[in-house]
Every structure is written in C-alpha cells, then in structure tokens.
Amino acid sequence: xxxxxxxxxxxxxxxxxxxxxxxxxxxxxxxxxxxxxxxxxxxxxxxxxxxxxxxxxxxxxxxxxxxxxxxxxxxxxxxxxxxxxxxxxxxxxxxxxxxxxxxxxxxxxxxxxxxxxxxxxxxxxxxxxxxxxxxxxxxxxxxxxxxxxxxxxxxxxxxxxxxxxxxxxxxxxxxxxxxxxxxxxxxxxxxxxxxxxxxxxxxxxxxxxxxxxxxxxxxxxxxxxxxxxxxxxxxxxxxxxxxxxxxxxxxxxxxxxxxxxxxxxxxxxxxxxxxxxxxxxxxxxxxxxxxxxxxxxxxxxxxxxxxxxxxxxxxxxxxxxxxxxxxxxxxxxxxxxxxxxxxxxxxxxxxxxxxxxxxxxxxxxxxxxxxxxxxxxxxxxxxxxxxxxxxxxxxxxxxxxxxxxxxxxxxxx
Amino acid sequence: xxxxxxxxxxxxxxxxxxxxxxxxxxxxxxxxxxxxxxxxxxxxxxxxxxxxxxxxxxxxxxxxxxxxxxxxxxxxxxxxxxxxxxxxxxxxxxxxxxxxxxxxxxxxxxxxxxxxxxxxxxxxxxxxxxxxxxxxxxxxxxxxxxxxxxxxxxxxxxxxxxxxxxxxxxxxxxxxxxxxxxxxxxxxxxxxxxxxxxxxxxxxxxxxxxxxxxxxxxxxxxxxxxxxxxxxxxxxxxxxxxxxxxxxxxxxxxxxxxxxxxxxxxxxxxxxxxxxxxxxxxxxxxxxxxxxxx
Numbered sequence: 001x002x003x004x005x006x007x008x009x010x011x012x013x014x015x016x017x018x019x020x021x022x023x024x025x026x027x028x029x030x031x032x033x034x035x036x037x038x039x040x041x042x043x044x045x046x047x048x049x050x051x052x053x054x055x056x057x058x059x060x061x062x063x064x065x066x067x068x069x070x071x072x073x074x075x076x077x078x079x080x081x082x083x084x085x086x087x088x089x090x091x092x093x094x095x096x097x098x099x100x101x102x103x104x105x106x107x108x109x110x111x112x113x114x115x116x117x118x119x120x121x122x123x124x125x126x127x128x129x130x131x132x133x134x135x136x137x138x139x140x141x142x143x144x145x146x147x148x149x150x151x152x153x154x155x156x157x158x159x160x161x162x163x164x165x166x167x168x169x170x171x172x173x174x175x176x177x178x179x180x181x182x183x184x185x186x187x188x189x190x191x192x193x194x195x196x197x198x199x200x201x202x203x204x205x206x207x208x209x210x211x212x213x214x215x216x217x218x219x220x221x222x223x224x225x226x227x228x229x230x231x232x233x234x235x236x237x238x239x240x241x242x243x244x245x246x247x248x249x250x251x252x253x254x255x256x257x258x259x260x261x262x263x264x265x266x267x268x269x270x271x272x273x274x275x276x277x278x279x280x281x282x283x284x285x286x287x288x289x290x291x292x293x294x295x296x297x298x299x300x301x302x303x304x305x306x307x308x309x310x311x312x313x314x315x316x317x318x319x320x321x322x323x324x325x326x327x328x329x330x331x332x333x334x335x336x337x338x339x340x341x342x343x344x345x346x347x348x349x350x351x352x353x354x355x356x357x358x359x360x361x362x363x364x365x366x367x368x369x370x371x372x373x374x375x376x377x378x379x380x381x382x383x384x385x386x387x388x389x390x391x392x393x394x395x396x397x398x399x400x401x402x403x404x405x406x407x408x409x410x411x412x413x
Numbered sequence: 414x415x416x417x418x419x420x421x422x423x424x425x426x427x428x429x430x431x432x433x434x435x436x437x438x439x440x441x442x443x444x445x446x447x448x449x450x451x452x453x454x455x456x457x458x459x460x461x462x463x464x465x466x467x468x469x470x471x472x473x474x475x476x477x478x479x480x481x482x483x484x485x486x487x488x489x490x491x492x493x494x495x496x497x498x499x500x501x502x503x504x505x506x507x508x509x510x511x512x513x514x515x516x517x518x519x520x521x522x523x524x525x526x527x528x529x530x531x532x533x534x535x536x537x538x539x540x541x542x543x544x545x546x547x548x549x550x551x552x553x554x555x556x557x558x559x560x561x562x563x564x565x566x567x568x569x570x571x572x573x574x575x576x577x578x579x580x581x582x583x584x585x586x587x588x589x590x591x592x593x594x595x596x597x598x599x600x601x602x603x604x605x606x607x608x609x610x611x612x613x614x615x616x617x618x619x620x621x622x623x624x625x626x627x628x629x630x631x632x633x634x635x636x637x638x639x640x641x642x643x644x645x646x647x648x649x650x651x652x653x654x655x656x657x658x659x660x661x662x663x664x665x666x667x668x669x670x671x672x673x674x675x676x677x678x679x680x681x682x683x684x685x686x687x688x689x690x691x692x693x694x695x696x697x698x699x700x701x702x703x704x705x706x707x
Contacts, residue, residue: 005505013493234487238550241463241483242506409460409485409562 002244006252013226014256020222024264028215029271032207036272036281039203051105052142061171062115066153068175070108073145104131106138108146118157126150152178201341201370208272208284209365210338213358216264216304217329219257223308224321227253231403232318240407250400253312254305261301269293288368292375296368299382300361302389307357309396313403332356360384414476414557414589415439415462421470421613422457431457432613434471441557444580444590446604446621448597448699453610455593459560462591477557481591484551486563488543492536496527496546499535500553507554517553524579525549526572541568548576558589565599577603601695609699621695631671633678634660634687646677660685 014020054070056063111117111124126146130139156178159165165174230236239249272284286293311328315321333339335349336356345353353359364381367373417437423430432454439445449455460466461473464480475481490499500521504514522528525545530538535546548564561580565573580603584590592603600607601621609617633643639660647654647663650670654663663674671690678685 001508002506005502009491009494009498009502012498013491016493233492234485234489235491237465237485237487238483238489238503239506240465241480242554243464243480244506407465409456409463409465 002248003252006248007255010226010253011256011259014222014260017222020225023218023221024215024260025267027218028211028264028268031214032211032268032271033275033279035211036203036207036276037279039207040281053105053107055107055109057110057112057114060115062118062153062157063110065156065171065174066110066114066149068171069149069152069178070145072175072179073148074142077141077145079141106130106134106142108142115157118154119161123150123154148182152182155181201343201366202282204272204276204282204284205366205369206341208268208276209362209369210333210341212265212268212272213300213361213365214329214333214338215268216261216300217307217332217358218325219261219264219304220308220311220325220329221322223253223257223305224312224315224325225318227312228315228318228321231407236404237407237409240404246397246401246404249404250309250397254309257305257308258301261304262297265297265300284369286369287372288374292368292373292378295375295382296361296364296378299385299389303357303361303385303392306389306391306393306396309400310392311396313396313399332358335359337362357385357388360388414441414443416474416476417461417468417471418474419471420461420468420473422461422466423469424457430469430613432461432468435610435613435615436471437608437615437618439558439589439591441587441589442584443606444584444592444604446600446607446695447591447593447610448600448607449610452612454613455610457613458610459562459591459593462558463560475558479556479558480554481558481560482551482554482556483560484548484562484564486566488547490535490543490546490550493534495532495534496538497531499546499550500531503550503553509553509555513555517555521549521552524552524575524582526575541572544568545572545576548579552579552583556588558591559583561590561592561594563594564592565594565596573599597696597699598694607695629666629690629692631663631666631674632660632687632689633663633685635683636686637683640681640683643674643677643681646674650674660687666690 052074054067056067107127107129109127109129111126113124114126117124128139128142128146130142152175156165156174159174159177159181160167165177169177227236230239269284269286273286274283277283307328308325311321311325315324333356335352336358337345337350337353338358342350342353342359342362360381364378364385367377367381371377415438417435420432420435420437421430422432435454435458437445447455447458457466461468462481463483491502494502500518504518509517522531525548527542527545527549530542530546535543538546544565544567551559551561551564559580564580565576568576577599580590580592584603584605590603592600594600605621607617607619607621608615634657636659644656644661647661650673652663652670653665654661666674678688
C-alpha cells in the first residue's frame with residue numbers, strides 16, 4: 001500500500017510537470033527531427049546528383065545501344081536516371097541524373113569510329129571528362145559503368161557478327177540478351193554487427209538512437225529536482241518521521257521514471273519509423289529481433305535511472321540538481337558520439353567516447369540498426385550498461401541513505 | 414505517554430551537547446509549550462521525540478510505541494497534487510483503511526475547513542489554506558502524541574482560531590501535545606504546561622497557571638512627560654518597578670496598592686495613555702526568565 005501510494009504520487013507529479021515532460025519528450029523529438037533533416041545527405045544509399053552528357057558522334061544502332069547500356073549500368077549503381085533517352089540532338093544525349101548539379105556536366109565522349117572499331121582487338125578510345133568538383137567515388141562509379149556498357153556493346157556487336165543475335169532483333173531484346181550473357185553471380189557478404197558502424201550509419205540511423213538516448217538520460221533532471229524539492233519543503237522530514245526508510249522511498253521513486261524512459265524509447269523510435277518519412281527523410285527500419293530492442297531499452301533505462309538516483313543524492317539544492325544533471329548529460333552526449341557521430345571524430349576522441357554510457361548504448365543501437373545484429377551482438381554493450389547501473393545505483397543508494405539519516409528537523413526562528 | 418530520562422544528544426563534531434540530561438514525562442491530556450531561544454535544544458528535542466534521531470544518552474520511551482503525528486513549520490506536502498490527493502497519499506502512508514480512514518479524513522477536513530478546497534491543486538491554495546492543509550496532514554495519523562512546530566505561521570485570524578481550537582480539542586480528548594511557536598500568546602492559550610530549554614537543559618518545567626498566576630502587575634504609560642509625583646509615590650510604597658521610556662511597569666502589585674495608585678493617578682493633571690492591570694503574559698514572563706538575551 002505504501003509503495004503503491006509513493007509510486008502513484010511520483011507518477012502524478014511527473015505527469016503534471018510540463019517542463020519535465022518537455023525536456024523528456026519534446027526536446028529529444030525536436031533534436032531528432034531537426035538533426036535528421038540537417039544531416040539527411042550523410043551516408044545515403046543513393047548517389048549524389050550528377051549531370052552527365054553523352055556525346056555521340058553518329059546516330060547509329062551501336063551508339064544508341066551503348067547509351068541504353070550505360071543508363072542501365074548507372075541505375076544499378078543507385079544513380080536515378082530520369083531521362084535516359086535522347087534529348088533531340090543527334091550528336092548529344094543527356095543522361096539527366098537525379099538532381100541538378102551546378103556548372104559543367106560530366107561528359108562521356110564516343111570516338112568517331114566507335115561502331116566500326118567495336119570488334120577490333122584494340123577498340124577506339126572513349127573519353128571521360130570530369131569537372132574538377134566530381135568526387136572520387138562518383139568518378140569511380142561512372143568509370144565502372146562505362147566499362148561494362150562498352151563491354152556489353154562490344155559483345156552485342158560480336159553476337160551480331162557471329163549470327164547468334166538476329167539482325168532484326170529490337171534494341172531491348174539485344175540489351176536483355178547481352179545482359180544475360182554478361183551477368184555475374186556475385187554473392188556479397190558482410191561481417192555484420194562488426195567494424196565501424198558509426199561511419200556507415202545514415203542520418204536517421206544515427207540521429208534517432210542518439211537523441212533518444214540523450215532524452216532518456218535527461219530523466220536525471222526531474223528525478224534529482226523532485227528529491228531536492230521534497231527535502232526543501234519538509235516533505236522528506238514528514239516521510240522520515242512516519243518511519244519510511246531507504247527501501248520504500250527509493251523504490252517509490254524509480255518505477256515511474258522507468259516507465260517514462262520506456263515510453264520515451266517507444267515514442268522516439270516511432271517518430272523515427274513513421275514521422276521522418278513524412279518530412280522527406282529516410283525512415284528508420286528496425287531489423288532484427290524485437291527482444292534485442294527490449295533488452296537494450298531495459299539496460300538503458302536501468303543505467304539512466306541509476307544515474308538519476310546518484311545525482312539526486314549528490315545534489316544539495318534544486319540549482320545543483322539542474323546543473324549537475326543537465327551538465328553531465330551534455331558532457332556525456334558530447335563525448336559519447338551523440339552530438340557529433342563517432343565516425344567523424346579523431347582517434348583520441350573516439351577512445352574518449354568509450355567512457356560514456358551513451359556511447360555504449362549508441363553502439364548497441366548501431367549494431368542492431370546498421371550491423372543487423374542480434375541479442376548476442378549487443379550483449380557486451382548491455383553488460384556494460386548494467387555494470388554502470390550497478391555502480392551508479394550503489395553509489396546513489398549509499399548517498400541517498402546518508403541523506404535520509406541526515407534529515408534535519410528544520411526551524412526558521 | 415512519553416518519558417525522557419536523562420536524555421542527551423551531541424551532534425557529530427560538536428564540542429557541547431545539544432541536549433544534556435533532559436528528563437520529562439508527558440501524560441495524556443497534557444499540552445506542553447516548548448520554549449527556548451535559538452540553539453536552546455528545541456529542534457534536537459523534537460527530532461528525538463519524532464524518532465528522527467536516537468538519543469546519545471539516557472532513555473526515551475513512548476508508552477504505546479506509536480510514532481507521533483507532526484505538523485512541521487514547513488509546508489510539507491506536494492504542491493503539484495490536489496488537496497484530496499495529498500490527504501489520500503498520507504492516509505495511504507499511514508495505512509488507514511475502511512471506516513477509520515473515512516472518519517479520519519472527514520474529521521481533519523472538517524477541523525481545517527478544507528472541504529471546498531479538496532479538488533484544488535495544493536500549490537494554488539492561499540497561504541492560509543496551505544497552512545491548514547499542512548495541519549490536516551499532520552492530524553491524519555490517529556496517534557497518542559502530536560507535535561506542532563510553528564504550525565500557524567502566516568494564517569489569518571479566523572484560521573488561527575480554528576487551528577488552535579483543534580489543538581485544544583486534541584488535548585481535551587486525551588492526546589498529548591507538544592506545541593512550539595514564537596507566537597507566545599498561542600502557547601499561553603493551548604499549553605497547560607511550559608517547558609523552557611536553555612543551552613540544552615531544562616530551565617523551567619511548570620504548569621502554565623502556576624507560572625503565570627503568581628504575580629500581577631500594572632503597566633502605565635503617559636503621552637507626555639512622566640509625572641514625578643507618581644514616581645515619588647512608587648518609591649515611598651517600596652514597590653518593585655521598572656522605568657520605561659514613556660512610563661512604568663510595576664510588578665507584584667496587590668489590590669490595596671492598586672487602589673492607592675489609582676486614586677493618585679486620578680488626581681494627576683494628565684491621565685495615562687495606557688493603564689493595564691493583570692497577570693503578566695507568557696511573552697513578558699519568557700523575556701524575564703530568559704533575561705532578554707538573544
């Protein structure tokens with residue numbers, strides 16, 4: 001009865017504290033949305049927009065075949081080819097890719113004797129012209145696409161010459177046949193849940209868990225503040241005089257904050273999954289077992305609430321509680337890869353990040369979201385969080401007990 | 414009800430004990446007015462009686478083992494909760510159930526006139542209403558001993574009368590009460606026994622009537638110059654008196670002496686601006702006993 005009453009009291013106070021709710025829900029949600037939108041172009045699966053001009057010297061079947069083969073190759077490389085067909089000029093075709101790049105377009109120039117030299121052992125040169133702004137990855141992608149398109153065009157010429165391909169066949173039929181003949185079965189495997197996942201996470205995969213963790217750790221603030229208020233207004237004195245000790249007072253505080261933390265976890269993940277796509281940002285997908293997410297939520301909640309208890313017991317006033325919980329949260333976030341992804345940090349800072357429980361939680365999230373890991377993969381991070389929770393709660397309970405023993409009968413006269 | 418025998422307490426690191434050899438027995442129906450200057454040991458004594466601290470020396474025994482109900486000086490409730498929610502919370506914490514719970518709730522709500530304020534958030538109540546809620550929560554616990562520490566600070570005259578009447582009711586119903594306040598007129602009204610602490614020791618422990626009823630005095634004040642004739646008369650009568658800036662305070666005055674002085678005063682060209690005869694107030698007595706020292 002006593003424990004239930006204390007928990008209900010804490011729950012009611014928390015739900016009526018508009019500032020605490022804003023800090024716990026609104027602030028991380030805003031951070032999540034704003035930062036996900038601001039960083040939307042980081043580590044995207046699609047290629048950055050490029051303008052590409054294909055210069056044809058003759059309007060012949062081989063050049064047109066090359067054009068289609070090149071467009072198909074660019075598509076397989078995640079370039080979005082919007083208008084692969086001729087733009088009307090006999091000599092120039094623009095493969096307009098997604099987006100509008102500024103300045104001179106990238107050019108693929110076919111030689112005059114392109115068609116005639118296809119079956120030669122040393123075919124004529126194809127020229128690629130890159131504007132200086134073109135990044136190395138895009139150059140490499142285009143180089144590969146052109147090489148395969150050229151090989152396919154030469155194969156098509158060979159098949160026609162050998163009679164294996166009907167002269168009357170359509171361009172589409174030729175492309176399909178050549179495609180089948182040049183198709184390679186390459187199975188690409190990756191060692192999941194390993195390596196530097198922070199560098200591979202896109203904006204959504206980083207920002208949703210990062211600000212979720214940040215928001216969850218802010219539970220320290222209302223916890224510490226509530227305890228200070230109880231002590232300052234004499235309620236703690238009244239509770240102590242009623243004979244309530246460490247057990248009910250500590251246990252009465254923790255479950256409501258546990259619940260709030262779990263609610264934050266679900267709500268902010270929900271924003272990542274459903275709200276971000278509405279804003280044009282890639283939505284969050286949650287691969288793997290729901291149990292892994294549940295385990296992570298539990299460990300994270302234990303860590304945040306334990307730290308909250310410790311801060312509540314350390315602070316001596318509401319001002320101290322605010323400074324300690326807010327300041328510590330920001331420091332842990334700054335060094336833990338929340339504000340700046342660890343992937344862009346120098347090595348020393350990445351090593352420093354390992355001391356932050358926020359970093360452990362974020363690594364566990366990335367293992368699930370990016371590394372496609374499971375419970376076994378996040379277990380080391382969860383154990384670290386549990387160890388942290390054990391240390392923080394032990395310290396918190398020790399200090400809390402001492403504070404309770406020191407409760408003064410205060411008079412102001 | 415409660416018995417202290419040779420109780421002492423020294424705070425860690427302190428050279429002098431906060432309480433030394435305090436013996437006290439408080440019985441059912443007694444209301445003890447606890448007085449003392451700052452640092453006299455009142456807070457420590459309340460801490461020990463409330464169970465917040467354990468005596469370092471001596472014995473403290475509560476007859477029925479119950480913890481006392483207490484109304485602290487601070488507004489010790491949750492301002493975010495409604496009045497009813499606060500009362501229900503503390504009723505739950507006292508494990509009150511069923512009919513006892515209902516009766517107790519109804520009683521404290523009636524005694525503190527909070528019935529119309531039950532749905533309101535405690536933090537939005539007026540200062541006096543908040544004080545009444547603080548009072549009500551302290552009374553929720555059915556127990557033999559109640560501690561009131563500056564329980565009426567900041568309340569209006571009507572609320573004060575209501576709360577003091579409740580304290581008197583508790584005493585008349587056979588509960589023991591320890592009442593401490595810097596409004597000594599309140600202590601004088603509700604307490605039937607006065608305990609004065611000085612430097613951690615009991616300086617005085619007397620029945621209130623016995624303490625206040627021994628001596629009567631006369632307070633005289635003049636708007637202008639003090640009449641010399643009256644001072645000559647006071648000296649001639651060998652009455653103990655204290656000269657004030659604007660008058661005299663004459664102590665230990667008997668009826669015949671009063672009549673003689675009044676006859677003289679009536680013949681004076683200027684009448685006094687104040688003439689008060691009676692037993693001294695607790696405040697006067699306290700100032701006298703404590704020597705006026707801070």
